Amino acid sequence: MTEHLLEVANLSVGYSGQVGAPAVEDFNLCLDRRVRLGLVGESGSGKSSIIKSILGLIRPPHTVNAKRIYLDGVGDLATMTPAQMRAVRARDIGYIGQNPFGALHPVVSVARQFEGFLSDHGSWKGRNSLSEVGTLLSNLGIGDPTRVLGAHAGELSGGMAQRVAIALASLLSPSLLIADEPTTALDVTVQRQVLDLIAQPRKVSEQALLLVTHDLSVVAQYCDEVVVLQLGQVVERGPVASVFTEPQHPYTKKLLSSVPGAAPVLEAGADQGGGVAARSVRFRRERILASDAPASSTTPVMVIEHVDKTFRRAGTSVAAVCDVSLSIGRGETVALVGESGSGKSTLGRIATMLERPDAGRVALEGRDIHNLSSRNLRGLRPKMQIVFQEPYQSLNPQLKARNAVSEPLGNLRPKLSKTDIDDRVRDAFVMAGLNPDKGTRYPHQLSGGEQQRVGIARAVVTRPSFVVLDEPTSSLDLTVRAAIVDQLQKLQEELGMSYLFISHDLATAQQIADRIVVMYKGSIVESGPAWKVLTEPLHPYTQTLSEACLDPDPRVAPRPRQQPVLVGDLVPGACPYLQRCLRSSDQCKSAPKLADPVEHRRVACFHPLDATSVSAAPPQALPSLDELLVTQDPTV
Amino acid sequence: MKIRDPRLVLIARRLAVIPLSLLLVVIISFLLVALIPQSTAQAIAGQGASKEAVIAINRKLGLNQPLLTQLGNYLDRLVHGNLGTSYYSDKPVASDMLSHVPATLELILPALALGMLIGIGLGTLGAYRSGKLADRGVRMGGSIIQATPEFLLGLLLLYVLFFRLHWLPAPTGQLGIAYVNPPYHTGLLVVDAIIAGQWSTLGDVLVHLVLPVLTIALPLAAVLARITRAVVGKALVADHIAYGRAIGLKERRLIRYALIDSRTSLMTFCATLFAGLVGGDVIVESVFNWNGVGQWAISAMTNLDVPAIQGFVLFSGIVTLCVYIALDVAAVTLDPRIRLGHSS
Numbered sequence: 001m002t003e004h005l006l007e008v009a010n011l012s013v014g015y016s017g018q019v020g021a022p023a024v025e026d027f028n029l030c031l032d033r034r035v036r037l038g039l040v041g042e043s044g045s046g047k048s049s050i051i052k053s054i055l056g057l058i059r060p061p062h063t064v065n066a067k068r069i070y071l072d073g074v075g076d077l078a079t080m081t082p083a084q085m086r087a088v089r090a091r092d093i094g095y096i097g098q099n100p101f102g103a104l105h106p107v108v109s110v111a112r113q114f115e116g117f118l119s120d121h122g123s124w125k126g127r128n129s130l131s132e133v134g135t136l137l138s139n140l141g142i143g144d145p146t147r148v149l150g151a152h153a154g155e156l157s158g159g160m161a162q163r164v165a166i167a168l169a170s171l172l173s174p175s176l177l178i179a180d181e182p183t184t185a186l187d188v189t190v191q192r193q194v195l196d197l198i199a200q201p202r203k204v205s206e207q208a209l210l211l212v213t214h215d216l217s218v219v220a221q222y223c224d225e226v227v228v229l230q231l232g233q234v235v236e237r238g239p240v241a242s243v244f245t246e247p248q249h250p251y252t253k254k255l256l257s258s259v260p261g262a263a264p265v266l267e268a269g270a271d272q273g274g275g276v277a278a279r280s281v282r283f284r285r286e287r288i289l290a291s292d293a294p295a296s297s298t299t300p301v302m303v304i305e306h307v308d309k310t311f312r313r314a315g316t317s318v319a320a321v322c323d324v325s326l327s328i329g330r331g332e333t334v335a336l337v338g339e340s341g342s343g344k345s346t347l348g349r350i351a352t353m354l355e356r357p358d359a360g361r362v363a364l365e366g367r368d369i370h371n372l373s374s375r376n377l378r379g380l381r382p383k384m385q386i387v388f389q390e391p392y393q394s395l396n397p398q399l400k401a402r403n404a405v406s407e408p409l410g411n412l413r414p415k416l417s418k419t420d421i422d423d424r425v426r427d428a429f430v431m432a433g434l435n436p437d438k439g440t441r442y443p444h445q446l447s448g449g450e451q452q453r454v455g456i457a458r459a460v461v462t463r464p465s466f467v468v469l470d471e472p473t474s475s476l477d478l479t480v481r482a483a484i485v486d487q488l489q490k491l492q493e494e495l496g497m498s499y500l501f502i503s504h505d506l507a508t509a510q511q512i513a514d515r516i517v518v519m520y521k522g523s524i525v526e527s528g529p530a531w532k533v534l535t536e537p538l539h540p541y542t543q544t545l546s547e548a549c550l551d552p553d554p555r556v557a558p559r560p561r562q563q564p565v566l567v568g569d570l571v572p573g574a575c576p577y578l579q580r581c582l583r584s585s586d587q588c589k590s591a592p593k594l595a596d597p598v599e600h601r602r603v604a605c606f607h608p609l610d611a612t613s614v615s616a617a618p619p620q621a622l623p624s625l626d627e628l629l630v631t632q633d634p635t636v
Numbered sequence: 637m638k639i640r641d642p643r644l645v646l647i648a649r650r651l652a653v654i655p656l657s658l659l660l661v662v663i664i665s666f667l668l669v670a671l672i673p674q675s676t677a678q679a680i681a682g683q684g685a686s687k688e689a690v691i692a693i694n695r696k697l698g699l700n701q702p703l704l705t706q707l708g709n710y711l712d713r714l715v716h717g718n719l720g721t722s723y724y725s726d727k728p729v730a731s732d733m734l735s736h737v738p739a740t741l742e743l744i745l746p747a748l749a750l751g752m753l754i755g756i757g758l759g760t761l762g763a764y765r766s767g768k769l770a771d772r773g774v775r776m777g778g779s780i781i782q783a784t785p786e787f788l789l790g791l792l793l794l795y796v797l798f799f800r801l802h803w804l805p806a807p808t809g810q811l812g813i814a815y816v817n818p819p820y821h822t823g824l825l826v827v828d829a830i831i832a833g834q835w836s837t838l839g840d841v842l843v844h845l846v847l848p849v850l851t852i853a854l855p856l857a858a859v860l861a862r863i864t865r866a867v868v869g870k871a872l873v874a875d876h877i878a879y880g881r882a883i884g885l886k887e888r889r890l891i892r893y894a895l896i897d898s899r900t901s902l903m904t905f906c907a908t909l910f911a912g913l914v915g916g917d918v919i920v921e922s923v924f925n926w927n928g929v930g931q932w933a934i935s936a937m938t939n940l941d942v943p944a945i946q947g948f949v950l951f952s953g954i955v956t957l958c959v960y961i962a963l964d965v966a967a968v969t970l971d972p973r974i975r976l977g978h979s980s
């Protein structure tokens with residue numbers, strides 16, 4: 001078969017009346033059968049517009065012009081009527097979106113949605129169809145398809161919901177699968193499971209994959225070809241192996257150097273163009289190699305002791321944080337890593353007095369912040385600050401950037417004079433890498449990266465000794481992310497601040513932190529030097545997290561994935577990880593205490609791993625979508 | 637594993653507050669009358685009545701006793717199903733009022749149904765064709781109807797459909813003058829006529845219903861169309877609709893999904909509208925000579941017929957309460973989001 005499966009020629013997309021909407025100009029693409037192509041770009045690159053026009057989803061008044069959007073076996077999509085296009089979607093082009101919950105109707109049950117889907121495509125055969133769907137779901141790793149079919153969107157986890165979406169996308173065996181950031185909204189530990197399902201190399205089926213993503217590591221590990229987009233134009237394209245090792249375009253180089261480097265590449269001395277990330281990782285490594293001992297040997301700035309916090313809502317209580325102790329030395333960065341619901345953000349809020357603990361002690365520079373007179377408190381407040389995840393939401397839209405930054409200065413005693421305030425604000429802008437002229441702008445007039453820099457300026461304007469960074473980069477574009485991380489590290493060197501860096505991503509944490517603390521369901525399960533925790537995890541959960549980190553170098557094979565989804569019942573008093581753990585024994589029915597089997601490292605597990613067991617991982621058991629597509633054929 | 641159906645828990649919780657709400661309704665209906673500035677006895681006796689006559693009336697009605705005692709007596713009567721006796725007609729309030737209820741029900745139930753049909757239908761159309769001609773037309777029509785006072789709307793309809801076109805009969809109430817009520821079974825003339833097999837009477841009842849029903853239904857439809865346009869419009873831009881489109885669902889199904897998504901909110905609005913109608917629509921009832929609860933209540937009020945007013949307040953309170961409870965139960969059953977404790 002010499003003919004391309006998909007051929008897009010001279011595609012342009014224009015948005016009428018929407019300022020700043022990503023337009024696409026003269027885009028060309030050829031995609032062969034079996035090929036997995038990564039479409040990479042940051043926000044505004046036009047990648048979503050491209051797939052929307054292939055799917056025929058862009059409606060007037062917006063315009064799509066293309067010489068040809070040819071799908072083999074179907075025809076030229078550019079000339080089809082909306083009704084013809086509707087039939088093409090799902091039958092010939094499968095689609096998986098970013099937000100798995102967005103895929104599912106909140107009120108209609110999953111089974112009924114499958115029914116609606118199949119009958120709209122003329123393939124509904126009653127009970128038979130449902131049992132086929134059930135089989136497909138269980139092949140996709142859903143343990144209890146009957147329950148899932150009877151469920152509603154709100155009763156499913158993100159991973160489950162995404163599997164349902166995958167089932168919808170593959171049920172009619174389309175020849176092309178389009179996945180638009182399919183894992184961005186998922187927990188890290190689930191991301192790889194989903195990618196393994198949809199993006200394994202095509203061995204049996206001929207389906208092609210168009211994977212839209214901002215994550216270069218995903219492309220490195222799961223794609224054959226890559227197209228790099230910037231501002232609606234292709235800047236580079238080619239086989240993944242050559243683009244990633246010898247990028248030609250400066251933008252591609254910049255993107256690649258912004259990836260939070262996974263350890264092995266850098267250890268091998270591969271300097272990826274001397275980008276910011278590479279520099280900061282080197283910087284970290286020097287510090288870590290200089291002393292393996294954590295910086296907590298110096299006087300701790302922040303001490304958290306036996307902190308508990310339980311939230312009660314509608315009769316049920318959720319233990320967000322249980323018995324957590326942690327100390328952070330001067331100038332040290334501790335990363336707090338865990339999935340959503342692990343209690344990491346709550347702990348960050350407790351450490352900055354945004355939340356009161358139920359029990360335990362939190363001391364900043366030796367003073368218990370939750371038991372101070374309001375007078376003493378005022379003196380202490382400017383010494384701790386927090387930077388939030390969503391820069392825009394954390395800024396008051398009515399306040400100019402300058403005024404937002406000067407706000408925390410109001411807590412300083414004695415009061416500053418007007419000129420002093422102006423000076424301090426100017427300094428803060430400069431420290432955050434922001435032109436002080438932007439001070440007159442309102443938040444909505446700033447880009448995402450600039451907004452976050454305002455957030456940082458606001459945090460450092462009081463010269464705090466301790467700052468909580470609550471996922472400060474996760475809502476930002478990759479290149480912006482790297483620049484922000486770099487800025488934060490420069491600031492730390494200048495001001496000697498201590499950071500508590502909260503993240504769901506071990507690779508990012510490893511890049512910025514001296515020490516990593518891993519939380520799971522409210523408890524610390526592991527802590528140790530950043531380097532070691534990522535590469536030689538001791539706790540089974542940390543291992544899952546580290547497996548989730550994909551290497552941005554396509555030559556490095558992904559670490560084998562060990563953890564299938566296991567959902568058991570919560571056993572009270574047992575190890576919190578028991579339901580998902582492959583190493584558990586009878587002993588695990590009681591809760592393990594944090595112990596330090598290795599120097600400078602702590603782990604709460606009866607059967608911690610050692611370095612050798614990581615590489616001796618068993619192969620994964622689930623089939624990939626590729627095989628499933630051939631084994632089941634519901635269109636008959 | 638012990639799982640209690642959260643639906644049942646929620647419903648039980650709602651039902652548990654009924655006694656308290658009922659008591660509140662009763663007390664309010666009692667106190668409402670105590671707040672009336674004019675002395676009831678004086679009103680009954682007339683302006684020129686002697687002091688002795690007023691005192692005698694007060695004693696006879698128990699109005700000279702302390703408020704709490706009066707409340708106690710009132711509650712005691714209610715428990716025995718006795719709403720009291722009208723000061724004027726000397727007939728028991730309960731049966732008097734209930735004899736007017738069927739006429740009102742016969743008016744508002746079809747009006748509500750018609751209003752919902754037109755309103756939700758056109759509102760959905762407007763939401764789907766947002767910004768297009770159909771949407772603008774619906775919105776303009778709705779605004780005009782909403783801006784028209786109800787009596788004027790009734791009179792206009794009468795003028796056109798009766799006076800000019802002679803399509804519909806004169807506003808002589810539920811039946812033309814040539815007809816007599818069918819034998820009493822339910823009080824609902826439509827039903828009674830069917831039971832009696834009096835088909836020509838049935839026809840007459842139906843044609844007499846058209847104008848008043850339209851007069852109530854059109855403003856309802858206008859309100860509902862506006863609300864539906866907003867609610868369904870929001871549902872139509874939800875992620876799952878965009879996704880449904882991307883996997884090739886038919887537009888018809890997407891609209892249905894949007895409606896299912898919005899049905900709890902729409903139900904709530906309809907229930908509110910219904911609760912506002914159970915007291916009867918005084919204006920429409922008087923324009924069309926309709927002998928419903930509304931007319932009856934208005935005459936009780938102008939006469940300061942205390943037991944009748946109390947009975948009326950109690951009646952509308954209880955019906956409203958029932959409607960809202962039914963609504964809650966329906967919402968919990970139909971909407972898994974409520975069941976699962978998600979806000980929206």
Ligand code: SF4
Pocket residue numbers: 540541575576577578581582583584585588592604605606607608
């Ligand atoms: S204590 Fe047992 S169940 Fe818990 S993580 Fe360790 S091995 Fe797994």
